Amino acid sequence: MPISAGSAPEVRPFGPLRGSAADAARSLVASARLAWAIEGNWAEPIYLAAFLIVRPLAFLGLFLTVLSIGGTLNVATIGFVVMGQAVFQIVSAALEGPTHALLDDRERYRTIRYIFATPSSLLPVSIGRSLVKASIAGFSALIVIGAGVLLGVPMRAGGPDLLLLMAVLPLGLLSVVGLGIVLGGVCVQLRNDAWAYPQAVSSTVFLLCGAIFPLEVLPGPVQGISAALPITWWIEGLRRALLGTTSPGILGSMPTKELLLILAAGTVIIWLLSPRLFVAGIDRAREKGYLDRNTAS
Amino acid sequence: MGSSVVGAEATALISRIHEETSWSLGRRFRHAFVSVVARAYPRVIGAAREPSWLFFDLVFPILGMCSIVFLLRSRGVDEAWIASTILATALLSFWISVVWMMGAQFHWERDSGNLLLYITAPVGLGAIALGMAIGGALGVVIRAVIITVAGVLLFGAKYQVADPFLLALVIFAGVAAMYSLGVCLSSIFLISGREADHLGSLLNEPMQLLGGVYAPVRSMGTVGVVALGILPLAPAIDALRQVAVPQLAATGILPVGVELLILLVMTIVFGVIGRLLLAHIERIGRSGGKLLARAD
Numbered sequence: 120m121p122i123s124a125g126s127a128p129e130v131r132p133f134g135p136l137r138g139s140a141a142d143a144a145r146s147l148v149a150s151a152r153l154a155w156a157i158e159g160n161w162a163e164p165i166y167l168a169a170f171l172i173v174r175p176l177a178f179l180g181l182f183l184t185v186l187s188i189g190g191t192l193n194v195a196t197i198g199f200v201v202m203g204q205a206v207f208q209i210v211s212a213a214l215e216g217p218t219h220a221l222l223d224d225r226e227r228y229r230t231i232r233y234i235f236a237t238p239s240s241l242l243p244v245s246i247g248r249s250l251v252k253a254s255i256a257g258f259s260a261l262i263v264i265g266a267g268v269l270l271g272v273p274m275r276a277g278g279p280d281l282l283l284l285m286a287v288l289p290l291g292l293l294s295v296v297g298l299g300i301v302l303g304g305v306c307v308q309l310r311n312d313a314w315a316y317p318q319a320v321s322s323t324v325f326l327l328c329g330a331i332f333p334l335e336v337l338p339g340p341v342q343g344i345s346a347a348l349p350i351t352w353w354i355e356g357l358r359r360a361l362l363g364t365t366s367p368g369i370l371g372s373m374p375t376k377e378l379l380l381i382l383a384a385g386t387v388i389i390w391l392l393s394p395r396l397f398v399a400g401i402d403r404a405r406e407k408g409y410l411d412r413n414t415a416s
Numbered sequence: 417m418g419s420s421v422v423g424a425e426a427t428a429l430i431s432r433i434h435e436e437t438s439w440s441l442g443r444r445f446r447h448a449f450v451s452v453v454a455r456a457y458p459r460v461i462g463a464a465r466e467p468s469w470l471f472f473d474l475v476f477p478i479l480g481m482c483s484i485v486f487l488l489r490s491r492g493v494d495e496a497w498i499a500s501t502i503l504a505t506a507l508l509s510f511w512i513s514v515v516w517m518m519g520a521q522f523h524w525e526r527d528s529g530n531l532l533l534y535i536t537a538p539v540g541l542g543a544i545a546l547g548m549a550i551g552g553a554l555g556v557v558i559r560a561v562i563i564t565v566a567g568v569l570l571f572g573a574k575y576q577v578a579d580p581f582l583l584a585l586v587i588f589a590g591v592a593a594m595y596s597l598g599v600c601l602s603s604i605f606l607i608s609g610r611e612a613d614h615l616g617s618l619l620n621e622p623m624q625l626l627g628g629v630y631a632p633v634r635s636m637g638t639v640g641v642v643a644l645g646i647l648p649l650a651p652a653i654d655a656l657r658q659v660a661v662p663q664l665a666a667t668g669i670l671p672v673g674v675e676l677l678i679l680l681v682m683t684i685v686f687g688v689i690g691r692l693l694l695a696h697i698e699r700i701g702r703s704g705g706k707l708l709a710r711a712d
Contacts (some may be wrong), residue, residue: 160615162611166611170614170617170618173618174617174622175623177621177625178621180625181625181631182487184625184630184631184635184636185484185487185488186487186489187635188491188493188497188632189491190422191492227596284688311466311468312468312471312472315472315476318476319472319475322475322479322480323479325479325483326479326482326483329484332486332490333485333490336489336490361451377448383571407524
């Protein structure tokens with residue numbers, strides 16, 4: 120039977136950004152559901168809840184016991200650490216999520232090749248996986264904030280600043296997911312220790328972003344790097360929205376409007392670059408044959 | 417149809433089989449020793465061939481150490497606590513090795529297919545685990561030294577060790593107790609299946625908190641006292657702090673001698689439990705046919 124030109128299937132360009140916006144949206148939703156099945160289904164719900172509660176609280180306890188060496192803690196100091204620690208749960212999950220999702224698909228489940236064989240695209244798949252990981256970490260963040268409230272941390276009088284929260288939360292989340300995407304594109308090309316790089320970046324960011332101590336404690340030149348990180352301003356914005364207080368030092372001296380402007384500018388720059396860098400990374404990995412290897416690391 | 421073995425030939429064959437399979441105690445020890453060395457070898461030599469492993473083994477603890485030091489400095493505490501933090505980070509590198517390179521090792525070996533090779537080889541899992549422990553500990557020594565030197569150079573920490581032999585004894589006892597616990601963990605991780613990675617995560621920060629790694633175990637109250645009896649990190653770091661940073665000796669919860677005794681008891685008890693657990697997983701692995709082979 121002859122095949123007419125009108126019935127020929129649509130030819131899609133190959134690469135991580137192929138497909139229509141609808142395909143991308145479907146991919147994102149499907150990958151998010153898959154991520155939930157993977158992340159939320161590895162244990163009985165009681166164990167999962169325990170894991171999501173115990174580890175962040177232990178982290179918080181660790182920092183608070185260290186702080187208590189310097190004398191009795193006031194609630195402002197506890198609030199500073201609680202908020203930084205809570206937000207960083209999300210930051211580390213979003214930073215590490217895309218890389219771990221890509222490497223899991225490549226080496227553990229060995230499904231990355233099948234994604235290329237479907238109309239899906241790796242970019243929305245990675246974003247979907249990252250967002251779910253960040254959302255699950257958000258539960259841990261709420262637990263940490265709840266623990267802070269139990270410890271007597273005063274929240275903002277009259278409730279959270281919802282306008283500020285609605286502006287800061289998506290901007291910060293987008294910025295860390297964007298950075299996570301870039302890391303994924305880089306790490307999928309690495310031969311050794313690809314799993315470890317996102318954690319190294321995350322640990323470095325934790326040190327730099329003023330999550331648990333004021334930036335002034337860091338050496339002078341390092342403070343400049345800290346100020347250039349959108350995550351630093353995200354944490355500060357959330358402190359203002361939820362606690363109603365500002366951090367000590369240069370972070371606290373920044374007016375909220377300027378803080379929002381810096382955060383928005385950082386997020387826009389990240390999203391102008393991150394899809395391109397991700398695509399370039401995946402294309403190179405495909406050319407070199409890295410998408411089908413097992414580093415056994 | 418094959419020819420049957422009868423008479424003197426059969427007797428000779430039986431005696432040969434007996435000779436080859438009924439090993440003397442000395443031969444068993446020699447064989448176990450060779451097995452231990454063979455398993456320890458890649459832990460020391462193999463690790464040295466992968467500079468990226470060394471890099472990451474150093475980067476994570478040093479970044480963590482910097483966070484704690486900056487946190488302490490933000491509170492203006494005595495510099496002795498900075499020295500203590502550096503030592504704690506060095507000791508922690510052994511604990512991380514225990515969790516991931518002992519605890520999770522059989523789980524990973526199962527997934528990579530090596531565990532079946534261990535079972536089919538004429539080597540006991542006990543010798544394999546001991547080799548992993550000794551090789552792991554030797555491999556981490558150099559990392560712990562680098563972390564300590566880096567900490568001293570970065571933050572100017574000072575130590576006053578009056579009795580280097582006691583210091584070495586505390587470190588040795590602490591490391592032995594930790595790796596002895598690691599043998600137990602290797603079986604537990606293997607049985608825990610896909611929850612193993614999360615189990616490993618749970619043994620990091622929560623144990624650092626319970627073990628009083630960065631702050632005195634005393635600050636944990638009753639929980640801290642219990643930790644002293646079951647978690648090697650707790651007596652090890654408490655004793656280390658008393659011996660190497662005399663300004664903090666008053667923060668010690670027990671005398672160093674008692675803590676050494678606790679560590680010795682832990683080494684023996686965890687070693688015996690670990691041996692029993694290894695025999696258990698080997699038994700259920702062989703009978704069930706699932707535990708020792710990868711799922712796919």
